[in-house]
Amino acid sequence: MEPSAEQYRWVNAVVAAKGYPAEVHSGYLARDKTLLAVLPKTGVINDGWHTPGTSLLSSGIGVPSELFITWLSYAEKKFWRLETPLDAGLIEQLFKNKFANLSPTNDPLPAESYNRIVIAVAPGGIVSVFLRGTLRCIEVGHFQAVETFVAANDFYDNPFRDNQEQFFNRWYDHVVPFETKEYLKTNCLLPYTHWSLFRKKYNYRFILQFYKMDNETQRHCLYLNGEEEQIPGSGLNGYAVRPLPWKIDFAFTKMKRWVDAEFDPSELLEVFHEIDKGRPGYMPIDVVGDHHMKFSAHYEGQVFPLTRVKIGLWLINRFKMH
Known part of the structure; x- marks a missing residue:
């Protein structure tokens, strides 16, 4: 007997391209306009697309068909916004499928299913959505966000009373890695096309x-x-x-x-x-x-x-x- 959509349990996380830190402002996963889970606001993220995300997670049940996310790209000094449908049929089919991994000594391990939804963001408003399991990760969607505006005072409590430019510059100096800053000294543009290539x-x-x-x-x-x-x-x-x-x-x-x-x-x-x-x-x-x-x-x-x-x-x- 196949499980109903309500039996699919998962956690979700947001990850950013290595070297290009980001931070979630707001977001959620939904099914036919019904909220399934909010996207966790965990502060600055910079672990890379190959990671499962922070241990501070949000969980949900069911098959999402809609994604909404607004986030800050620190290296670009921009906010991005994406509201898009997801391929619920593909996601459900992958949730149904069981896969078996091998141990390091080549012994079979118990069968399992995908149990994590990861939203990966990159410069240029690039977004990919992945399903993850142990030693497994597959893309289920790739999207282009649009630039948006979020006031510094709406993003956080703004203890320094910065205006928008001061806010961007302060956090650029504070969280963007040295290697990325050095790259930008000799390259006027961020490598926007890399994540599509x-x-x-x-x-x-x-x-x-x-x-x-x-x-x-x-x-x-x-x-x-x-x-x-x-x-x-x-x-x-x-x-x-x-x-x-x-x-x-x-x-x-x-x-x-x-x-x-x-x-x-x-x-x-x-x-x-x-x-x-x-x-x-x-x-x-x-x-x-x-x-x-x-x-x-x-x-x-x-x-x-x-x-x-x-x-x-x-x-x-x-x-x-x-």
């Missing part, structure tokens, strides 16, 4: 030739667009249309080792765009890890080195769930 999918596979490593048994993938998945051994070798990789954990259970590869987003975008522009579409690309754990992208005899990949090697008993 990260969503482009390519048809690729990994070919691993690591020295003295046995067959790979599972893979844990964090993708540039914020999604996450665990791939069992049966699905490791074929081509698949997926977002670009960011952090990939390759498991070799027999050797009791994990190889952790962190790819450089700018380098990946440049290389895959170079391959894609000649023949746009889902052409097959091989991402090869050689005997020395050096990575490169291969397409029709062309080799594109990936020189900025960070590699880590771990014992399986040191592996921690993301």
Whole structure:
């Protein structure tokens, strides 16, 4: 017997792009104009799209069909507003589906469902909505907010009695990371397009030739667009249309080792765009890890080195769930 919509229980959180802090002013998730949950106001957020959000959460029951959010983007000194329908049919179908993860030693874990709704915001008013479970995250919506006005006095109690410009400048100085400020000194515009470019999918596979490593048994993938998945051994070798990789954990259970590869987003975008522009579409690309754990992208005899990949090697008993 399938569960009714009222049986779907979840918590929700808001996250911001790493380096570009934000703060929720107001927001909620609703179903046919009926409130299901407010979005938690947890102060400044800056953990990144790949995180599940703060532990200070709001919970709800049912399948949301509407999202409303107003937030402050500190680096831009702007407020953004989004009011949009959600794909309730897709969300309900994903809530229904059970998935089973594998332990670090490749043993099956109990089946579970998605249990968290995460709203991710970025400069330029970019918003993606994700469903999360353990080692799983999938996008269910991508939206463009509009700039709006919220008076400083309405946003918080304004103890310094700042006007709007003073308010923006004070908090820019206080919460925007040094690296972001340095970037803005030489780049007049924030990288607005990045979060949309990260969503482009390519048809690729990994070919691993690591020295003295046995067959790979599972893979844990964090993708540039914020999604996450665990791939069992049966699905490791074929081509698949997926977002670009960011952090990939390759498991070799027999050797009791994990190889952790962190790819450089700018380098990946440049290389895959170079391959894609000649023949746009889902052409097959091989991402090869050689005997020395050096990575490169291969397409029709062309080799594109990936020189900025960070590699880590771990014992399986040191592996921690993301």
